[in-house]
Amino acid sequence: MRFSMLPQVLGRMFKKPVTNKFPAKYTPSSTTKFMENVSNGTAKMNPPIVTPDHFRGKICYDKEKCIGCKLCIKVCPTEAIEFKEDEKKIRIFLARCCFCSQCNDICPVSCLSMSNEFLLADTDKYSKDLIVE
Amino acid sequence: MTRDQHKTPEEILQSYQNAFSQNISESRIERHITGMKKTEFVHIWIHINRSVFKEGLKHLFQFDECPHFAVTSGYDINDNIDLIYHFSIYHGFPHKELSINFKVTLPKSDPTIETITDLFPGALISEQEKQEMLGVKVKDIPTNKRIFISDDFPTNVFPWRRDETGPQKFVKNLHEVEQ
Amino acid sequence: MSPVTKTTFQLPIGPIHPALKEPVAFQFEIDGERIVDVSVALGHVHRAIEWAGTKRNPIQVLYLAERICGICSYCHPMAFSLAVERIADIEVPEHAQYLRVIHGELERICSHILWAGVAAHEIGFDSVLFLTWEIREKVLDLTEYLCGNRITKGITMIGGVRRDITPEMYPKIHETLQYLKDRFEKLRHVFLDDKTFIMRSKGCGILTKEEALKLAAVGPTARASGVKKDVRLDQSYFAYGDLDFDYVTPDVLTGEVNGDVYDRIIVRLLEIKQSISLIEQCLEHMPSGAIVSEPKIAKLLAKLKTVNGEGIGRMEAPRGEVFHYVKMNANEHIYSWKVRAPTYSNIMPWIPMLKGQQIADIPIVAASTDPCMSCTNRVTVIENKNSFALDKEELHQQSIQKSRRLNA
Numbered sequence: 258m259r260f261s262m263l264p265q266v267l268g269r270m271f272k273k274p275v276t277n278k279f280p281a282k283y284t285p286s287s288t289t290k291f292m293e294n295v296s297n298g299t300a301k302m303n304p305p306i307v308t309p310d311h312f313r314g315k316i317c318y319d320k321e322k323c324i325g326c327k328l329c330i331k332v333c334p335t336e337a338i339e340f341k342e343d344e345k346k347i348r349i350f351l352a353r354c355c356f357c358s359q360c361n362d363i364c365p366v367s368c369l370s371m372s373n374e375f376l377l378a379d380t381d382k383y384s385k386d387l388i389v390e
Numbered sequence: 391m392t393r394d395q396h397k398t399p400e401e402i403l404q405s406y407q408n409a410f411s412q413n414i415s416e417s418r419i420e421r422h423i424t425g426m427k428k429t430e431f432v433h434i435w436i437h438i439n440r441s442v443f444k445e446g447l448k449h450l451f452q453f454d455e456c457p458h459f460a461v462t463s464g465y466d467i468n469d470n471i472d473l474i475y476h477f478s479i480y481h482g483f484p485h486k487e488l489s490i491n492f493k494v495t496l497p498k499s500d501p502t503i504e505t506i507t508d509l510f511p512g513a514l515i516s517e518q519e520k521q522e523m524l525g526v527k528v529k530d531i532p533t534n535k536r537i538f539i540s541d542d543f544p545t546n547v548f549p550w551r552r553d554e555t556g557p558q559k560f561v562k563n564l565h566e567v568e569q
Numbered sequence: 570m571s572p573v574t575k576t577t578f579q580l581p582i583g584p585i586h587p588a589l590k591e592p593v594a595f596q597f598e599i600d601g602e603r604i605v606d607v608s609v610a611l612g613h614v615h616r617a618i619e620w621a622g623t624k625r626n627p628i629q630v631l632y633l634a635e636r637i638c639g640i641c642s643y644c645h646p647m648a649f650s651l652a653v654e655r656i657a658d659i660e661v662p663e664h665a666q667y668l669r670v671i672h673g674e675l676e677r678i679c680s681h682i683l684w685a686g687v688a689a690h691e692i693g694f695d696s697v698l699f700l701t702w703e704i705r706e707k708v709l710d711l712t713e714y715l716c717g718n719r720i721t722k723g724i725t726m727i728g729g730v731r732r733d734i735t736p737e738m739y740p741k742i743h744e745t746l747q748y749l750k751d752r753f754e755k756l757r758h759v760f761l762d763d764k765t766f767i768m769r770s771k772g773c774g775i776l777t778k779e780e781a782l783k784l785a786a787v788g789p790t791a792r793a794s795g796v797k798k799d800v801r802l803d804q805s806y807f808a809y810g811d812l813d814f815d816y817v818t819p820d821v822l823t824g825e826v827n828g829d830v831y832d833r834i835i836v837r838l839l840e841i842k843q844s845i846s847l848i849e850q851c852l853e854h855m856p857s858g859a860i861v862s863e864p865k866i867a868k869l870l871a872k873l874k875t876v877n878g879e880g881i882g883r884m885e886a887p888r889g890e891v892f893h894y895v896k897m898n899a900n901e902h903i904y905s906w907k908v909r910a911p912t913y914s915n916i917m918p919w920i921p922m923l924k925g926q927q928i929a930d931i932p933i934v935a936a937s938t939d940p941c942m943s944c945t946n947r948v949t950v951i952e953n954k955n956s957f958a959l960d961k962e963e964l965h966q967q968s969i970q971k972s973r974r975l976n977a
Binding site: 265275308309333362365 | 631759866
């Protein structure tokens with residue numbers, strides 16, 4: 258059968274495309290300008306697909322509950338967690354975090370959890386947005 | 391076909407003890423079970439002397455005409471280098487495959503061993519890897535090229551070793567930040 | 570290599586390569602369009618992972634192992650975990666064993682569908698690429714729902730798994746499996762009945778049964794040549810000993826075994842069907858129980874610090890047998906670790922497969938063994954004194970031109 262894909266291809270011309278057009282239908286020529294326009298309200302951003310529950314996004318740290326046992330540091334595969342000696346609390350560098358959530362599992366007081374934020378790009382590895390403490 | 395007559399692990403080990411009595415320093419059979427029906431699988435470990443190593447491999451052909459060669463692993467410990475050759479026989483019969491592992495100890499003063507590529511052509515990449523990573527010299531190997539390390543890496547540094555010929559000088563901790 | 574005579578040219582292809590997933594350097598000796606001899610050199614993405622593993626404790630090594638390969642990112646930590654469980658004598662609960670089977674088979678489905686798209690792309694059939702990858706998106710959505718992430722699943726733990734699949738999640742799994750079953754017939758029709766595929770792949774890149782046995786080929790590459798080698802059946806791990814399935818060789822569908830590219834397509838498509846049936850069997854007979862043998866990880870780490878011994882873990886990845894050897898020495902870090910990915914056993918069989926083929930067949934034959942990542946490359950053809958470079962686009966175009974020539 259020579260043209261076995263022909264029914265598929267013709268059928269697709271009349272259906273909605275499968276790709277979700279996030280953030281905009283066509284790539285903006287300047288991303289920073291586009292983000293400014295979105296915050297002004299002059300441009301609209303298509304939302305991304307909703308993430309399921311228990312998605313492993315940016316880490317959230319509850320400082321009061323932490324007891325300074327250092328178990329999370331022992332288990333982190335990328336050495337992304339640093340201990341603050343004076344306060345007995347931790348600092349997490351998102352630039353090195355691999356989102357495995359192993360620290361969540363081992364913490365004895367459950368002070369760490371994963372949110373569903375995943376839009377974390379930045380230009381500086383050690384900027385304020387990328388350090389959780 | 392010899393493959394159809396399955397010997398039990400004890401018989402295989404016994405036949406090795408009979409053939410190479412002095413040259414086997416230790417051996418063990420490990421049995422593990424898995425699943426709800428408690429299917430069993432077996433690993434056989436044999437520590438064989440370097441001088442009868444090749445005959446030991448040829449002895450394997452008595453049980454299976456085409457044993458499957460997986461890989462060679464190795465490490466260095468004190469003054470010796472241990473190489474472990476991993477084989478398996480009786481593949482193709484459900485739940486009957488046995489893993490056989492041969493361990494050979496080489497002293498660091500004379501780390502030579504014979505090649506097995508005449509019996510197992512697929513072992514070429516493994517042997518080249520041991521040559522460059524641990525400093526083992528394989529006799530009669532078909533090609534002496536380096537396989538994983540680039541050619542401009544110094545020839546007297548062996549990455550897997552823990553003694554003075556190890557790669558300590560070449561390690562850079564990239565994440566140490568200048569404070 | 571034999572000395573070059575006046576009628577043969579030397580053609581280096583590599584290290585970063587058109588249809589290949591790992592950078593590999595080939596040297597072809599060609600006579601006109603036919604390949605006369607091949608030699609292979611490796612090592613271009615050597616990352617010293619085994620050395621890095623000796624500086625980490627077993628739980629950190631799990632995540633290091635996950636990043637050895639993107640597509641088989643489930644098999645490497647699982648095989649490592651099998652090896653450590655055998656050293657430390659940890660018994661995995663039965664519920665966890667069944668869960669492990671489900672995740673492994675989901676990964677096999679994703680990988681084979683990805684491969685199907687890549688193989689079609691190498692032939693020049695881009696619409697099939699988009700069709701198959703759209704199906705794959707649904708399966709990846711299911712993986713994200715079950716594990717939290719699409720590719721690096723992070724679901725392995727020594728002694729079990731990290732997340733449970735509760736009965737509320739079953740409807741979503743059944744819905745995805747039904748979607749796959751509906752689309753499977755379409756995939757099968759396109760791949761196995763279409764004239765272009767048959768012309769490009771039958772008789773191409775043949776690997777005979779004796780060569781496959783001698784060179785220790787593994788996985789679908791070996792099964793397509795008629796060798797019955799499958800770690801899930803030979804030496805069962807997890808819950809495969811309880812499930813009902815058989816070796817997949819091409820004579821199940823066509824009745825004969827040729828060992829060419831067409832047979833490898835058949836084996837992989839039939840394995841997708843087998844995986845769907847295995848997942849359904851697991852969901853039906855799932856026992857209840859714990860998901861991990863030791864839920865307190867600090868206690869597990871303390872236990873692993875005291876064990877001494879060596880162990881091996883073998884698993885059937887989508888590409889073949891993955892093999893891990895671990896030695897622990899009563900220390901916090903592991904002492905020695907050896908990883909053997911299945912592609913390294915499947916590289917030696919390229920030499921007999923490529924002899925006698927045309928240059929335009931190199932992408933499809935190399936892609937049919939399903940090597941592990943996809944990269945682009947520059948091919949240099951040296952003809953007398955003039956050398957000109959063919960880059961990935963041109964090699965790909967050559968492959969498409971051949972399809973058009975055959976169709977015309």
